[in-house]
Amino acid sequence: MRLLNYAGAIREAHGQLLETDSRAFIIGQGLWSPWYAGSSMKDLDKQFGRERVIDSPVSENATTGAAVGAALAGMRPIVFHPRMDFMLLAVDAIVNQAANWSYVFGGQMGVPLVIRAVINRRGEQGAQHSQALQAMFAHIPGLKVVMPSTAHDAKGLLIAAHRDENPVMYIDDRALYEQECEVPEEMYEVEIGKAHVCRTGTDVTVVATSTMVPLALQAAGSLADQGIFAEVIDLRSIKPWDEACVLESVRKTGRLLVVDEAWKTYGVGAEIAATVADRGFESLRAGVRRLGLPDVPAPSSHVLEQAYYVTAEQITAEAAQLLKAGQTTRPALSIAS
Amino acid sequence: MKGQSIERDRLVDFYHMMLRIRVFEERVAELVESKDVKTACHFCIGQEAPPTGVCAALEIEDQIFGAHRSHGHYLAKGGDMRTLMAEIFCRRTGCSSGRGGSMHVCAPEVGVVGTVPIVAATIPIAVGAGMAYRLRGESNVSVAFFGDGATEEGHFHESLNLAGINQLPVLFVCENNLYSSHMGIDERRLKDNIPQSGDAHGIASMSVDGNDVEAVYQAALEAVARARSGGGPTLIEYRTFRWRGHVGPAWDYDVGVKRKDELQEWVQKDPIAATRRQLLELGVAEATLDELRHLVDDEVRGAELYARQSPRPEASEVLDHVFYQPQGVTQCAS
Numbered sequence: 001m002r003l004l005n006y007a008g009a010i011r012e013a014h015g016q017l018l019e020t021d022s023r024a025f026i027i028g029q030g031l032w033s034p035w036y037a038g039s040s041m042k043d044l045d046k047q048f049g050r051e052r053v054i055d056s057p058v059s060e061n062a063t064t065g066a067a068v069g070a071a072l073a074g075m076r077p078i079v080f081h082p083r084m085d086f087m088l089l090a091v092d093a094i095v096n097q098a099a100n101w102s103y104v105f106g107g108q109m110g111v112p113l114v115i116r117a118v119i120n121r122r123g124e125q126g127a128q129h130s131q132a133l134q135a136m137f138a139h140i141p142g143l144k145v146v147m148p149s150t151a152h153d154a155k156g157l158l159i160a161a162h163r164d165e166n167p168v169m170y171i172d173d174r175a176l177y178e179q180e181c182e183v184p185e186e187m188y189e190v191e192i193g194k195a196h197v198c199r200t201g202t203d204v205t206v207v208a209t210s211t212m213v214p215l216a217l218q219a220a221g222s223l224a225d226q227g228i229f230a231e232v233i234d235l236r237s238i239k240p241w242d243e244a245c246v247l248e249s250v251r252k253t254g255r256l257l258v259v260d261e262a263w264k265t266y267g268v269g270a271e272i273a274a275t276v277a278d279r280g281f282e283s284l285r286a287g288v289r290r291l292g293l294p295d296v297p298a299p300s301s302h303v304l305e306q307a308y309y310v311t312a313e314q315i316t317a318e319a320a321q322l323l324k325a326g327q328t329t330r331p332a333l334s335i336a337s
Numbered sequence: 338m339k340g341q342s343i344e345r346d347r348l349v350d351f352y353h354m355m356l357r358i359r360v361f362e363e364r365v366a367e368l369v370e371s372k373d374v375k376t377a378c379h380f381c382i383g384q385e386a387p388p389t390g391v392c393a394a395l396e397i398e399d400q401i402f403g404a405h406r407s408h409g410h411y412l413a414k415g416g417d418m419r420t421l422m423a424e425i426f427c428r429r430t431g432c433s434s435g436r437g438g439s440m441h442v443c444a445p446e447v448g449v450v451g452t453v454p455i456v457a458a459t460i461p462i463a464v465g466a467g468m469a470y471r472l473r474g475e476s477n478v479s480v481a482f483f484g485d486g487a488t489e490e491g492h493f494h495e496s497l498n499l500a501g502i503n504q505l506p507v508l509f510v511c512e513n514n515l516y517s518s519h520m521g522i523d524e525r526r527l528k529d530n531i532p533q534s535g536d537a538h539g540i541a542s543m544s545v546d547g548n549d550v551e552a553v554y555q556a557a558l559e560a561v562a563r564a565r566s567g568g569g570p571t572l573i574e575y576r577t578f579r580w581r582g583h584v585g586p587a588w589d590y591d592v593g594v595k596r597k598d599e600l601q602e603w604v605q606k607d608p609i610a611a612t613r614r615q616l617l618e619l620g621v622a623e624a625t626l627d628e629l630r631h632l633v634d635d636e637v638r639g640a641e642l643y644a645r646q647s648p649r650p651e652a653s654e655v656l657d658h659v660f661y662q663p664q665g666v667t668q669c670a671s
């Protein structure tokens with residue numbers, strides 16, 4: 001099969017949606033620049049016209065509100081935010097309006113809207129050009145949140161989000177744009193709410209999101225050299241998330257580490273850890289661990305950036321620790337040889 | 338001819354300040370090119386007159402707020418060039434201790450409360466500063482510096498109205514450089530009519546040549562006088578142009594979009610060259626102006642040296658500064 005990178009897969013999905021669905025249109029900042037969105041939106045305006053690929057004034061609130069309105073009026077908009085940080089100016093439209101519309105009117109109307117939020121960080125850009133706010137939005141009833149980690153899922157989740165009858169926040173990370181994998185040329189969906197087991201293992205389950213998936217796989221390689229076999233799960237969908245997949249894996253491994261490159265406090269890891277402690281307690285041989293960012297805004301200095309972001313080495317160390325912890329607390333249950 | 342000499346001295350000061358901003362930024366642009374500097378830099382090269390002229394109309398107690406393109410405002414309000422350079426190098430001695438980089442600079446000791454890159458974010462914050470002065474019976478004014486792009490955010494319109502209805506001492510200074518990243522103003526508004534937003538909200542507004550530093554200054558003086566005397570806020574549009582791309586040192590590209598023709602026209606309207614010509618006409622010796630250039634070159638070199646010799650923050654400090662702890666105040670144990 002053909003290889004395609006993550007940015008190319010996003011672009012292809014947008015192109016196919018515009019091609020096949022006359023209700024589809026895109027609005028947001030930077031769509032007429034070949035630079036703003038990396039190559040993920042390159043020349044869509046030239047191919048589909050500037051009426052359906054609308055670059056906008058600096059008006060996040062109005063573009064997002066308008067996308068909600070267009071969705072209610074029968075279109076299938078994708079509102080594009082080149083940085084998640086800038087999207088914070090549109091929180092009313094997302095949280096109060098898009099996420100509530102079905103509920104407050106007793107389920108009579110849906111808002112079939114994709115809200116695309118790009119994470120773009122490092123490079124001494126500082127706190128307001130770095131945020132990963134998946135947990136904040138996953139907290140909101142009525143909103144689905146997905147975070148593809150591969151080119152394959154970047155395409156399939158965008159298409160699934162577009163076809164969903166409800167608002168879906170689609171979060172992609174610029175750090176992944178060059179990652180390549182096999183991507184089918186035809187349109188396909190990756191089901192929202194389904195995780196993907198990317199590596200099977202018996203000793204510890206590592207649940208990872210977005211940029212943390214390649215790092216978790218790298219860590220799993222190092223762990224295997226130490227005789228520790230990690231099962232790596234790419235969560236893909238933050239909400240709804242695949243409880244069954246994670247619980248099944250933990251039943252097998254007895255240990256769980258969640259890695260999400262956002263603030264750990266009140267984060268995705270907290271939700272998963274709490275659910276597993278609640279519904280999978282009897283399988284656990286050790287306390288659930290989480291890795292994420294410290295409770296600090298993103299720094300500018302690259303020295304601080306290095307101390308701030310999660311590394312594969314940290315994942316390896318944390319997983320190895322978890323195994324030790326498990327052995328000391330319940331030696332009888334240990335399956336490590 | 339006393340009046341004339343005051344004017345001439347003022348123009349010399351403007352010339353000096355604009356040169357400081359220009360030479361500083363041209364050096365930073367080189368440092369970005371050589372990858373000595375990594376933080377994203379938005380240069381105001383070509384639009385040095387508005388920061389210079391507006392800040393000259395302010396007192397040290399007056400406070401300013403800025404956005405992503407704020408090196409000029411920081412320097413013009415009296416911020417230390419060395420700590421600005423150190424911040425751009427993300428050093429511990431930087432004006433934001435290496436936490437901010439180019440897009441988050443401050444010099445509270447001289448009234449630069451903060452500049453942040455979320456477009457329009459500081460417009461309402463400046464309104465709040467004006468509210469504080471009024472509540473305390475002070476005669477200070479606050480200034481929000483922002484671009485034409487920022488007028489597209491709701492923040493701008495809400496702030497004009499809020500400041501208007503409360504008659505707050507605020508200057509809304511819009512540096513209209515005709516672009517918001519890659520998009521020309523005609524792609525973003527039906528009419529190039531930003532000052533009319535002032536009319537719509539019932540507040541005073543002006544449109545001024547933003548490359549004529551004396552005109553910039555006179556307009557700001559008028560607005561400051563109105564604000565201090567309780568006459569309320571003013572929206573000033575300064576029409577100008579940035580020579581470099583939206584971000585980074587490139588001359589002819591805005592995030593991938595070329596706009597070279599317009600640039601040539603605007604380079605002819607260089608505010609610094611124009612001021613130099615005026616000064617020579619007013620009888621200032623060429624040698625005096627050249628001497629200023631040497632002074633500025635030395636200052637910029639000194640700032641770079643300071644930055645390069647400064648320590649970087651330590652990894653162990655990554656948790657610092659999240660909450661403000663005033664010096665000498667011990668925190669309650671939680």
Ligand SMILES: Cc1ncc(C[n+]2csc(CCOP(=O)(O)OP(=O)(O)O)c2C)c(N)n1
Pocket residue numbers: 029058060086089405406454455456457483484485486487488514516517518583
């Ligand atoms: C809320 C928000 N939206 C978008 C951006 C991205 N952005 C940064 S600067 C800029 C252009 C702003 O143009 P203008 O206000 O005219 O200032 P200029 O760059 O021309 O000085 C944009 C869109 C941002 N930083 N913040």
Ligand SMILES: [Mg+2]
Pocket residue numbers: 484485486512513514515516517518
């Ligand atoms: Mg502008």
